[in-house]
Amino acid sequence: MGHGPGPERLRQRHEDLPEMKRRVAFASFVDENYLPGFLTLLRSLALSNPGVCEDFLVLHDELRPASVARIRALHPRVSFRRVNAAHYDTYAKGDQDNYLVRKAYFILDVFRIRDYDTVITLDTDMVVLGPIDELLTLRRGLGAVPQFFYGDTTRLLNSGLLVIQQEFLTDEFCARIDETGRSGAYELDKHDQGILNAVLDGDFLDLDAKYNFVKRRLSGDLPVPEDTAVLHFTGRHKPWQGGETGYAQAQERWAEYELTDAELHAAYLESEGELHRDLLIHYGTAHVRRTRDAGTARKVALAQIGRGDYQAAVDVLEQADLPVDEAWVHEVYGHALMSVSRYDEARAQLLLATAAPNRAATAFARLAQIAWVHGEDATARTYALEGLTVDPTHRASRLWHQRTTGVPQQQTGSPGDQLAHVAFYMDRQGNAGDKLLPESVRLAVGGAETGGRRWHSVHAHRLFDEAALERVNARRGLVIGGGGLFIPDTMPNGNSAWQWNVPDDLMRRIDVPVAVFAVGFNAFDGQSYRAERFRSSLRLLVEKSAFFGLRNHGSIEKVRAMLPAHLHDKVRFQPCPTTVTRQLVPGWQDPAAREDTILLNAAYDRAGLRFGHDYGFFLDQMAAAVRELGRLAEVKCVAHSLDDEKLAFDLRREHGISLPVIPMYDFDNPQILDLYARTKLVIGMRGHAGMIPFGCGTPVLSLISHPKMAYFLRDIERPEWGVSVHDRDLAARLVEKAGALLADHAASVADVHGRQQELWKITEANAAELRVLFGG
Template identity: 90%
Template sequence: MTITTSAPVSAPTADASALTGKRRIAFASFVDENYLPGFLTLLRSLALSNPDICEDFLVLHDGLRPDSVARIRALHPRVVFRRVNAGHYDAYEKGDQDNYLVRKAYFILDVFRIRDYDTVITLDTDMVVLGPIAELLTLRQGFGAVPQFFFNDMNRKFNSGLLVIQKEFLTDEFCARIDEVGRSGAYELDKHDQGILNAILDGDYLKLDPRYNFVKRRLSGDRPVPEDTSILHFTGRHKPWQGGESGYGQAQERWAEYELTDAELHAAFLAKSGLHRDLLIHYGTPHVHRTRDATTARKVALARIGLGDFQAAVDVLEQADLPVDDAWAHEVYGHALMSVSRYDEARAQLLLATAAPNRAATAFSRLAQTAWVQGDDAAARAYALEGLTVDPTHRASRLWHQRTTGVPEQQSGSAGDQLAHVAFYMDRQGNAGDKLLPESVRLAVGGEDTSARRWHSVHAHRLFDEAALRRVNARRGLVIGGGGLFIPDTMPNGNSAWQWNVPDELLERIDVPVAVFAVGFNAFDGQSYRAERFRSSLRLLVEKSSFFGLRNHGSIEKVRAMLPAHLHDKVRFQPCPTTVTRQMVSGWQDPAVREDTILVNAAYDRAGLRFGHDYGYFLGQMAAAVRELGKLAEVKCVAHSLDDEKLAFDLRREHGISLPVIGMYDFDNPQILDLYARTKLVIGMRGHAGMIPFGCGTPIVSLISHPKMAYFLRDIERPQWGVSVHDRDLAARLLEAAGALLGDHAASVADVHGRQQELWKVTEANAAELRTVFGG
């Protein structure tokens, strides 16, 4: 394996979902002007019946008016328009070549030409969604449909109004079969697209419950719609928006429930619970603009904050009329303002929020955070104590009180002998991987002495002000790293839009050499930055740096894409120093004997971005894997943070599996390294649940829910050591990977050592260059 330190990366930037294996799901309908009223009602019913679901909705069409497009966009935030190849189906044999509706019935078959989704759910535009359909989104295999009501030939035939199509059918080969049958006419001509698909599959399909495609004809005689109906399908010539058909009055009434104006839809949706944040933002924003409603503004702002779009949260709250006594709205407003570095305004809003007992503890903790960010430990401590007085169990208030209590002054050697170090310095009971990072960076850059005698600590999350600038400029250089500092939401600020809270004008005035060392681009699949602010700060940082090293080539690709071409070559490869721990720690001794254990880690921060609709599936697969892994060694759950213990809780509750839990969040750095060095195998979802044990010489398998995991494995040329949390055969693949590593454990350890040696060569070369940069 050859790893270059500065040559441009030739491989194209990989799509994040391709790296994580996250399933891409979409709904799809063919829509024309005649069926537009039905489709608009379908969209409204989908939102109101399933307010927690929002996936891409593919609108296949053969031409729509601009006002029709606008009406569709108003009802769904993730619409994707795709024009069908209408002429393609003219060669098909049809029952009535002159009927334009018959011709258009085939256009939905264009859905099989889609290649950028794993699961596509088609819905006819004469359907209305009345109940939950989340189960359809969890289907992972097969071709799902409901058997047709009439003449179903022992359920061999299905109604094509609803289809759940998996990626193995979204292929050129399947399209060729459609064309072959369509052109030959070897199907029920009067069934159009449905006839072709039934001819191809010939009964080999996943039979879904009729409630997912409950045809109107089941209700002849004006029978009521069954309560458990999820999707009602108005088959036949007479459509609801055309007046309906005699004998189906109760069915028609259910459809009419969703004939709403946009304002009525917004109000009805916002009255529900469990709202998907994309829909909440899409419907809530115009509702606030129209009504200035404070409750809706607060909900929309929280959704924006959850997406890391803090300025948009501020914007929507600025449109609302916030009553003085609406403490929750003021608390959220204060949160949004502090996240864009409008600290004085944030303080005013948060003080208003402290008046309500049920919001006071959170408001005081945010006031403590704001004071701490601005460098006022005494005020932060006082606010945190107020929060604990209101609620002695309040975790955030306790954290800020601990962070500001008994903090020793930094010991100092001669300032001219020190390097300043911008990093995220983790609190007690914080993420174990982040605890280890600052010390690892110092070992890699400056050798054995990682103490305050040689290093001046600068917490990345505190506002870098004039006093901080003076202190840095008094040192012989500045190191920034490591960790995933290029992420927008851990401790947001409006100055840089990444983790270091540094205004541009102060960054420009740093006059000592600057080295960015092993920083990662840590955005999740589906997460974004305030693009312009981040790009501007990033460009200035690269221009300012004497050395700019990122910890994987995936981050290099992402960052180079945001920079002008002349800066690309400044972006270098510097592995995370935790991956070469054995090489850096003085007197390191590999264990003579390892414990017969397998440590398993799962991460739960931003769980929606990690698991999507697949958490239940993931948990079931992990249960199956843990049972089998237990035959190879004792399996234990290792928790880098408190939330990671959820894996053990859920396995016990859902599957009756009990695992010992190791609270690594309480460990110091030597204990972290010792545990990972002594085990046989680590199966981890956090980045540093892979990189730290690897650095200790221990074999790893990564549970990939974030692109950075795949980036690391790609860099060390061992992609087989990773399995997506979404993989269809997760348990089997995990067992295969673990079995291969444990089968000849000595060889696996030797392989880890060999991979690590290549990363150490890069680190040594970069460290030598930095000694020249810093003059020491």
């Protein structure tokens, strides 16, 4: 077998990447006449499904600016798309005096959408009365409620609500629609519905009538059934026009959602159950601006913190009236302030929060964190102990107490013989991959000596102050590397807006050579940075660096897009050193024999960003996969962090499947490498549940819930080693791919070795350059 691609061929098109997440959108055609109905539809959707907020595509032929503003005020993720109205003028039509004879066809433009996997259409004469979560989980076909006929069993759909999957969002299906429309071979007075029924000929997925409950079912002023999820006001007489005699109870249900914006905001904030972060921020921010309510400001700030927008959290709290004796709001305010590096103000807020027993432990833990960030270990330990005194089970207080107890002093070699190393140094019981990274970087850059004699450790999360600058400038150089440091929400700070807490002024005053080595851009799709602060810090770092290497070409593309053109060439490829472990570890020996095991890893940090609406689907698919994989080898769950054990818990609870759990978070580095080298296959969701075993020479499959997984596979020209967690055939594809890798295991191992060799050539060349840079 060959040894894989050369460096210039380690770039592939984005089309090779598996889908990162399943994109779902709602869609409606809206014009000025139906605008009142659409506004009520949006209000009802938010109040009836407070945990749901997908993109909403507004198809239109023209809307006034004021109408656009009213729509935007009701939905934070609305997108306007103008239809090609002239396209539908070529269709054969029925009654030319019918107002709908032209515009009813415009909703068919939804089939021309290509940037979503699932689109749910809603007519603007609908009101949402109950949960529609089930519609969001549908994965196949075109779903609709059959038309309602008294005594007729004809199989026709009602097009008022459609759940459309990607196999229908195609040019081929659009051509079938056009052909039918132009030929007139459909029920002309049914417009778009007639065309779809002619094209589908009954081939659609039946949805329960509750999802498109037509008004005609209530003739005689019958009450709306309690389980109705979507009520559809079919016919000429619309609720916003006064309604129709004989449907008073239905009209009353619609009128429940004819609210002012202020009434909507207040009603949404009082909704039961979990509120969607985007809607909470959208409505809650306006409510705080109007009322200065502290409780709402706290909820909105927590939502902003949850999505990594810490300055916005500070901003909304600064607009509210904060009572001195409301501890929770002060704790959240302190959290937001420390996340933008306003540490003195944060301390004051957190000290106020310690007065309430139910918030004191968390407040003390945050005070410990601030002290630790400033290098004040004794103070941090005191605060952590205070937190444990209030609540002996408080995990964050316990972790800060452990971090600041018995801290080993760095071995001090001669500064002139040392390199300074900025990294995220993981605690005991921390993420296994992050434990291994700093040592791997040191092996790649400086050879076998990875201890304090040759290296001066600089924890990325501690404030880089004057004393730290002096220590770094006394060394031979500075290496920055050891993880996906370009991420906004791991130990956030306002100095750089990425993991290294370094003010610009101090970065400028570093006067030794700087090398950024195998750093990753680890933001999830849709995750936000403080864009300008991050861009400014990033640009300064690139300008300052003599070597700037990122660990995959996906990160390179992301970072270059944030830089001026003249800096693009400075951004280079340096694979994560864990991917070449066999070449780095002194005296490495490939295992003489491997255990007959498959190690399975899943990640649960930022679960909403990883799984969206699909966690139940993912778990079902993993249960099916584990049952089949068990025929190939023994399947074990390997937990890089404590949260990763959730996969084993959920499989046992939901599917009766028991897997052995390996607590890798308790392992030291040699134990991590030994385990991954001795197994036959690793199926992992974490980046380093793929890269570390690959570096040990073990075949891997990636469960892709983050772009970085696909970036790595693209770089080694093995995109087929990845399967999206949203893949509709996830279980079958995993089992098929695992079977192929295990069928000729020796060939699979040889393939890994060949791919690794190309990454090693790049790493060797870069390491040689760094030895020259650092003078030894």
